[in-house]
Amino acid sequence: MKYNFVEISPAGKVRITRNKLIVGMLNKPSFNQNAYGEFLGTLLRFSGKNIFSRKITILDIEGNKVLGEIRFENWNTKVTIDYLGKSYPGELSGESGKWQVADSELGISFESPGLTQTDTFFEQNDMNPAMVLATLYVRGFYKMNRMMVIGAGVLIASVVIGIYLISS
Amino acid sequence: MKIIQSIDISKRYVMGTEIIDALKSVSISVNKGEYVAFMGPSGSGKSTLMNIIGCLDTPTSGTYILNNKDVSDMTENELAAIRNKEIGFVFQTFNLLPRMSSLENVALPLIYAGYSKADRTEKAMLALKNVGLETRAHHKPNELSGGQRQRVAVARALVNDPSILLADEPTGNLDTKTSYEIMDLFDQLYTKGNTIVMVTHEEDIAHYAHRIIRLRDGLVESDKVNPNPKKSGQLI
Numbered sequence: 001m002k003y004n005f006v007e008i009s010p011a012g013k014v015r016i017t018r019n020k021l022i023v024g025m026l027n028k029p030s031f032n033q034n035a036y037g038e039f040l041g042t043l044l045r046f047s048g049k050n051i052f053s054r055k056i057t058i059l060d061i062e063g064n065k066v067l068g069e070i071r072f073e074n075w076n077t078k079v080t081i082d083y084l085g086k087s088y089p090g091e092l093s094g095e096s097g098k099w100q101v102a103d104s105e106l107g108i109s110f111e112s113p114g115l116t117q118t119d120t121f122f123e124q125n126d127m128n129p130a131m132v133l134a135t136l137y138v139r140g141f142y143k144m145n146r147m148m149v150i151g152a153g154v155l156i157a158s159v160v161i162g163i164y165l166i167s168s
Numbered sequence: 169m170k171i172i173q174s175i176d177i178s179k180r181y182v183m184g185t186e187i188i189d190a191l192k193s194v195s196i197s198v199n200k201g202e203y204v205a206f207m208g209p210s211g212s213g214k215s216t217l218m219n220i221i222g223c224l225d226t227p228t229s230g231t232y233i234l235n236n237k238d239v240s241d242m243t244e245n246e247l248a249a250i251r252n253k254e255i256g257f258v259f260q261t262f263n264l265l266p267r268m269s270s271l272e273n274v275a276l277p278l279i280y281a282g283y284s285k286a287d288r289t290e291k292a293m294l295a296l297k298n299v300g301l302e303t304r305a306h307h308k309p310n311e312l313s314g315g316q317r318q319r320v321a322v323a324r325a326l327v328n329d330p331s332i333l334l335a336d337e338p339t340g341n342l343d344t345k346t347s348y349e350i351m352d353l354f355d356q357l358y359t360k361g362n363t364i365v366m367v368t369h370e371e372d373i374a375h376y377a378h379r380i381i382r383l384r385d386g387l388v389e390s391d392k393v394n395p396n397p398k399k400s401g402q403l404i
Binding site for chain 1: 222
């Protein structure tokens with residue numbers, strides 16, 4: 001089944017619709033690891049200690065019960081998502097910044113839209129809706145991280161150029 | 169008792185230079201235990217109204233009261249909590265997890281709600297019994313027919329005892345015979361006191377509801393009690 005995907009904010013605020021009816025969303029504030037999301041009746045919360053945290057806890061929507069965790073590995077290009085006793089590996093797929101998370105037991109995978117795709121669609125059939133949400137969360141996390149790295153790079157370059165100009 | 173009350177609800181979308189009034193001052197109310205169908209052509213505003221009724225979107229203006237709570241000005245966090253407690257969604261796709269039995273699929277929302285395993289099993293079994301599938305509790309989705317899968321999805325939507333069952337084209341993926349089977353189930357749920365709000369574009373399916381609200385161009389075109397709701401397998 002095809003679903004429309006609209007990114008409302010670059011940090012990962014996302015709306016998912018089917019025939020104009022909202023069937024999911026991910027609300028992740030900028031520069032914060034906490035988010036909540038829902039897709040096809042599955043409601044979850046994601047929580048990280050701080051913006052440098054590489055381990056994100058997956059909780060129920062009330063934020064009371066821990067259901068799993070997302071661990072970022074290999075310079076944030078791989079993830080392992082543990083959810084309700086099952087492990088789902090995921091990795092960055094290609095230059096476009098798509099994330100692919102697999103359910104090896106079922107032999108299926110879900111691929112998120114790329115980082116620059118803000119109004120597109122994705123396919124979801126048998127993949128657990130919680131994994132779809134987790135993958136979209138990972139995409140938002142990675143995008144925010146890239147923006148921070150680029151921002152830091154620009155800042156360092158500006159400082160270096162400034163020092164060079166002053167000293168010359 | 170009013171479960172849903174929308175007062176002068178409007179929804180405006182700004183798309184570049186274009187302004188779209190998807191809903192224009194819509195006022196409707198749905199009482200506890202009613203069975204209502206929303207109908208309307210594409211662009212009529214029915215999806216927008218369903219999004220607001222399901223607390224998935226907020227109106228641009230107007231008031232929406234759900235089960236005595238004014239939800240029009242709630243934060244997104246508060247809306248998520250309301251959706252979790254008050255609304256059971258049934259989608260066109262069944263969205264059952266393939267490796268889990270019917271019972272495990274139905275019990276899934278109860279894991280999030282913090283129930284013990286014994287309570288989850290008991291409640292899920294009761295929900296399956298309510299949709300007539302207690303004998304299929306240990307079957308996996310691929311061992312069930314399309315109609316049975318949708319029944320499991322309905323049981324899952326009802327397992328947390330929501331105030332409303334919100335169904336988006338619940339028969340959209342089913343053949344005619346199975347569609348009637350699901351409508352028969354909705355009728356039974358209505359008889360048991362459940363509040364059902366259904367969106368459909370199928371005239372035939374809408375006539376199972378006891379009240380039909382038609383929308384056109386963002387306005388309520390008609391809101392009529394259906395004097396002769398269809399029963400299973402009847403043709404209109």
